[in-house]
Every structure is written in structure tokens, then in C-alpha cells.
Amino acid sequence: MVHIRALDPSASPLDYFGAELRRKREEAGLKQGELGACIFCTGSLVGQIETAKKVPTRDFSERVDAALGTDGFFSRLAGLVLRSQLPHWFQPYAEMEAKAAYISTYQAQLVYGLLQTEGYARAVLGNRTEEDLDAKLAARMERQRILEREHPPVTWVVLSEAVLHQEIGGADVMREQLAHLLTMRDRRWLDVQVLPFEAGQHPGLMGSFNVLRFDGDPDIVYTEDFVQGHMTANPEAVREGALRYDQLQAIALSVENSAALIARVMEERYDNEPGPDQRDVA
Template sequence: MANIQTLDPSASPLDYYGWELRRLREANNLNQTELGRCIFCTGSLIGQIETTKKVPTRDFSERVDAALGTDGVFSRLIGLVLRSQLPSWFQPYAEMESCATYISTYQAQLVYGLLQTEEYARAVLATGMPEDLDGQVAARMERQRILERERPPLTWAVLDEAVLHRPIGGPEVMRRQLQRLLDVTGHRWMQIQVLPFAAGEHASLDGSFTTMRFEDDPDIVYTEDIVSGHMTASPDTVREAALRYARLQAAALSVEDSAALITRVMEERYGDRFRAEERAVA
């Protein structure tokens, strides 16, 4: 007789998801292999998700809902599950981010998380050597769903030019990432400026920061250090951040010139000519 792992549905959102998946699968008189066939995956994957060894995806959840006729139970639950996979210190920020009506961010090292492609995010997150890289990537992609709303937060990103040149994941990944920036910058709710190297010293040499505004709550400033994140609603800090951001915007290229620079870097550093030169050197 198989050894059935006992689950505690109150232990975590992931445990509850696995418990519900097993309960509803059995209520439909399906074994793991049979359900796997219905949703085009292996029975082994079903078992791993039921026992919390694998984190489900949104696509998996939608297919399970369709197969089991669960009226969107797993599609509604998956957001909570994926948010729980974020680092504990980051979860409060993600919760506030999902409620923001306006986000302004300066990024000195990397593309802002809400704008990262899945490949780029995977390369970035892999540097931390997480136990469940797939889960963390899925959680980051889930955060981006706030940009798909009918009324997404107005978002303004100032990226240091170094972000464009740092080859995260290799040339192909970077080319697709820069194309993603060009694709979204045409939306009325998204503005991207590049702070060029030529700007020299600037108002945020200390590093990246993000400010969020809300309909009914005070503004919040968010910063990170090497191991954690910090949020504050201190009026003095919010005022200082707003002043610094205004100076960054003034020093940065216009939205149109920024798009032109992104295009030029994409072609010169990560385009066909770059790949040809790389092969010639090799």
C-alpha cells in the first residue's frame, strides 16, 4: 500500500493548495496519472504539487480548474501561493506594491522587477542560489500581473545606463529584455527614462529606491540592502526621496531619447553584429 503523506492545510498557502488538489482530485475519482492526462502533465508532477515538493503555476491552476470543474478555486488561490514563495522580508513590499496607484523607481543595477522577462528574472534570482528557483521565478512573474489590470498603477522607471550594458543571462536574454522595455514604454501608464553615463555624479549615487503612492494611505519609500528590504512612511524621507527623484528625472534622457538609446544598445551589444564579432574572436 502506498505511503500517503499527511498534509496540514493550515500550515501554509502551498500546503492548503496541495491538500485541496488531492481532495478535489479524489472527489472526482481520479488518480494522479489520470488527472495528469487530463491537463497534459505527468502524474508525478501532480503528486509533487500535492505534497508541496513543487510550486504550481498559474497555467497549471487554470488547467486543473477546467479539468475538475472547480469554478476557479485554484486560479484564485494561486496568487496567494506564489506570493508566499517570495522572501519573507519582501512579502510586505509586494503586498503594498499590489495596492499602489503610482510607482516611481530608480534602478542602478538591474531592470525593475515588474519589467523583467522570465529569462532575465531567472538569471538574476539564480545568483542567490535559492532552494526553489522555479517557485521564485513564478512568484516574480505573478507580481507583474498588476500591470495587466484594467487600471494598472502609473509607473515611472529611471534606469541607470549600466542596467542596459550588464549582460544578465547572456546576449539573447538581454536582447529580449531590452525589447520588453521598448514594448512597455509605449503604454500610457508606463514611462521609462535612462540616466546616461554622461550625467556623471547624480542625486542617487547611494543606490536604488522606489516610492509608492496610494489612494488612501501615506506614500512609502522602499530601499534594499544586501539581505533585506526597508519601507518607511516618514514624511521627511518621502520628501527627500521625491526631491532626489525629480533631480534624477531632470538628469535623465527624455522618454523618446531613452527609447532610442535602448534600441541602439540592443542592436550594438546584443544584435547580429555583436554575435558575429563574438564568433570571430572565438
């Protein structure tokens, strides 16, 4: 007799997803392998998700909905499951980020999470450990869905020029990431500016920070240290954050000149591939 691991659906969104997947599959009279064949995956993967050993991707969830006729149930639940994979200390910020009408961010070292490519995000998230890396990556990509809404938040991004030169994941990953930043010019509600090295002393020297504004709720400022994030709606902190951000925008390059700098760094730093008669120098 096959032992079926019992799940407590109330234990976590992942456990609830697994328990519901098993229940709906059995209601449909399908074995794990049969459902897997319908959604182009293995029965083993279905079993791992049913027992909360694997995190379902959004694509998996959408395929399950189509196969079982569950009217988007698992697709809607996937967002909650993936958000639960974010670090516990980061989840409150992610929830506020998803509700924000305006997002202003200054990033001193890394591309902002909402603008990261999969390759870049994988390199950042796997820097210390690759444990649960696929789940962490899926959660990071899920956050970015707020930019695909019919009415996305108005988003202003100021990147230190150092972000363009800090090689994350190798030259190919960086080239793809910078090319992705250039595509942001096509988004009406999103602007990317670069704070050049020539700016010298500036209001962002203390590090990265975000200012979130809401329709009908107090604004917040968010910062991080090496342990966790800090979010506050203190009026003085918000006013200071907004002032610093306005000053950073004022001394950063224009959107057009920023795009030109990004393209130049991409070409000069990450697009120099050795020709057939050239060798890498050790």
C-alpha cells in the first residue's frame, strides 16, 4: 500500500495548494501520471507539489486549471504561494509594493528586483546558497507581474552607474540585463535614470532606498541592511526620503542620456567577444 503524506492545508499556502491539487485531481479520477501527461510534466512532479515538496510555477498552475477545468483557481492561488516563498521579513514590503500607486527607488549596487532578468536574479539569489533557488527565482519573477497590469504603478528608478559595471552572473547575463533595461523606454509608466560617477557626492551615499505612495494610505519609506528590511510611515522619514529622491533625480542623467549610457556600457564592457583569431589573456 502506498503511503500518502498527509498535509495540513492550513499550515501554509504551499500546503493548501498541494492538498487542493490532490483533491481536485482525485475528483477528476486521474492518477498523478495521467494528470502529468495532460499538462506536459511528470507524475513525479505532480506528486512533489501535492506533498508540498516543490513550489508550483505559474505556468504549472495555469496548465492545471486548463486540464481540470478549475476556472483559474490554481492560477489565483499561485500568486499567494509564490509570495510566501519570499523571505519572511520581506513579505510585508512585497505586499505594500503590490498595492502602491507610485514606486520611487534608488539602487546603489543592484538592478531593482522588478526590473531584473531571470539570469540576473538567479545569480543574485544564488550568491550565498542555491538551496530552494528555483522557488526563490519564481517568487522574484512573480513580483514583477505588477508591472504587467492594465494600470501598473508609476515607477521611477534611479540606478547608480556602479550597477551597470558590477558584473553579476557573467558578461552574457549582464548584456541581457542591460538590454532589458533599455526596453523599459517603451513603458509609459516607467522611467530609468542613471546617476553617473561624475555626480560625486550625492544624497544617496547612505545606500539604496524606496519610497512608496498610495491612493488613500500614508506613504512609506523602505530600506534594507544585511539582515532584514525596514519599513516606516513616519512623516519625517517619508519627507526626508522624498526630498533625497527628488535631489537624486535632479542630478541623475535624463532618461534619454541614461539609455545612451546603458547602451554604451553594454557595448564596451559586455559585448567585446574575442574574434576567431583572438585569445583571452590570463
